[in-house]
Amino acid sequence: MTHASRSLNLLIVGAGLGGLATGLALQTDGHKVTIIDAAPEFAEAGAGIRIPPNSSRLLMRWGVDLERMKKSTSQRYHFIRWKDGSTIFDLPFNNIVETHGAPYWLVHRADLHAALLDAALKAGVKVLTSKRVTSYDFEAPSATTHDGETFKADLIVGADGIKSICRPLLTGQPDVPRDTGDVAYRILIPGEKLLADPDLAHLIRDPCTTSWCGPDAHLVGYPIRNGEMYNIVVCATSYHETTDEIWVVKGDNSELCKRFASWEPQVQKLCALTGDFMKWRLCDLPNLTRWTHPSGKAVLLGDSCHPMLPYLAQGAAQAFEDAAVLRRVLAQDVDMAAALKQYEQIRMPRASLVQAKTREHQYILHVDDGQEQQDRDKKMALDAAENPV
Numbered sequence: 196m197t198h199a200s201r202s203l204n205l206l207i208v209g210a211g212l213g214g215l216a217t218g219l220a221l222q223t224d225g226h227k228v229t230i231i232d233a234a235p236e237f238a239e240a241g242a243g244i245r246i247p248p249n250s251s252r253l254l255m256r257w258g259v260d261l262e263r264m265k266k267s268t269s270q271r272y273h274f275i276r277w278k279d280g281s282t283i284f285d286l287p288f289n290n291i292v293e294t295h296g297a298p299y300w301l302v303h304r305a306d307l308h309a310a311l312l313d314a315a316l317k318a319g320v321k322v323l324t325s326k327r328v329t330s331y332d333f334e335a336p337s338a339t340t341h342d343g344e345t346f347k348a349d350l351i352v353g354a355d356g357i358k359s360i361c362r363p364l365l366t367g368q369p370d371v372p373r374d375t376g377d378v379a380y381r382i383l384i385p386g387e388k389l390l391a392d393p394d395l396a397h398l399i400r401d402p403c404t405t406s407w408c409g410p411d412a413h414l415v416g417y418p419i420r421n422g423e424m425y426n427i428v429v430c431a432t433s434y435h436e437t438t439d440e441i442w443v444v445k446g447d448n449s450e451l452c453k454r455f456a457s458w459e460p461q462v463q464k465l466c467a468l469t470g471d472f473m474k475w476r477l478c479d480l481p482n483l484t485r486w487t488h489p490s491g492k493a494v495l496l497g498d499s500c501h502p503m504l505p506y507l508a509q510g511a512a513q514a515f516e517d518a519a520v521l522r523r524v525l526a527q528d529v530d531m532a533a534a535l536k537q538y539e540q541i542r543m544p545r546a547s548l549v550q551a552k553t554r555e556h557q558y559i560l561h562v563d564d565g566q567e568q569q570d571r572d573k574k575m576a577l578d579a580a581e582n583p584v
């Protein structure tokens with residue numbers, strides 16, 4: 196356990212999962228944290244989120260209320276062929292706490308966000324809404340919001356997400372997030388609907404993560420809130436159905452049923468049970484050359500500096516790792532600029548590697564049926580057998 200040898204006034208811009216986790220970790224360590232967010236109120240996407248062990252371990256360490264998070268624990272990971280529902284691999288998480296030090300949780304994003312907000316407020320973090328930052332001064336650190344208020348700090352943390360305005364100002368390089376060509380459909384189905392169908396009931400009763408893998412698309416499904424809902428993320432080639440300007444559009448159930456009409460019966464049934472849902476254009480960003488401002492008084496964190504495809508359930512997890520490392524480097528008795536350089540040196544290679552792996556998975560998970568797919572499935576099965584969790 197670290198504890199800061201000095202107390203800094205920190206301003207975090209963005210109260211998403213990354214900003215809140217950072218606020219909580221740093222306030223607990225003796226710093227004084229203010230978080231400002233553009234949104235008038237917090238409304239996390241109506242969707243689930245997976246919390247793998249590198250993420251759950253940190254939430255436990257920071258004392259986040261696990262009851263408040265209404266978590267389910269994934270018992271295994273089941274990978275299935277799109278066409279006939281046959282198993283590619285089935286990996287029980289019997290010893291996940293022994294092998295990875297923490298469990299693999301499944302939660303509603305709103306519950307995770309609320310639990311983090313709650314913990315941050317209890318720790319003494321000041322959280323202000325309706326404060327959209329429009330300009331920064333990174334030398335005499337301050338951020339000015341749309342209503343003309345200026346917030347001064349010893350250190351500014353830009354946690355303002357993939358569309359960050361902090362990022363181009365801090366790096367000095369204008370950038371545009373890259374359209375990956377994939378889209379995500381985020382779907383929630385009431386658990387009782389699955390329980391009423393003998394072919395689907397096991398998906399609620401057995402809290403596991405299931406992936407259906409097929410050409411141009413894969414679906415990841417898991418129960419959340421103790422089976423109250425079944426969450427599905429469909430990740431698929433977009434065929435350019437959203438424009439550059441529009442990132443989120445309403446999904447259409449008939450289009451979903453049509454697209455997956457030839458998939459195995461469970462998928463077809465799940466599509467038929469789907470009500471309203473949203474489609475998200477999936478973007479990422481080429482690797483940045485720096486995350487810290489030369490003044491040594493401002494730094495980026497989370498999706499603002501390493502947005503990634505969601506294929507490894509690591510976006511928020513990497514933001515949490517950022518928070519943990521930032522806390523640790525700031526606890527040292529060294530100059531703040533040197534500490535931030537260390538943060539960048541530790542975090543940049545790791546987050547870049549995970550980003551690269553998610554891009555690899557965009558290809559691996561969506562290959563057409565044939566030899567390459569058969570080789571992939573064999574390799575996945577072998578990896579799962581050789582690396583029990």
Ligand code: FAD
Pocket residue numbers: 208209210211212213214215231232233234243244245246250326327328329354355356357358359360379381428475496497498499505507508509510511512513514
């Ligand atoms: P954000 O959540 O984007 O928060 C940024 C905040 O900054 C927002 O609240 C915004 O209002 C605020 N803001 C923006 N501009 C300004 C401004 N100018 N002034 C003030 N405030 C501002 N990750 C996982 O770990 N596991 C998963 O299972 C998983 N599944 C995913 C599934 C999908 C379909 C997608 C798209 C992502 C998934 N992720 C997952 C990734 C994860 O959601 C993100 O990586 C994470 O939410 C990023 O958090 P953040 O705080 O960095 O950014």
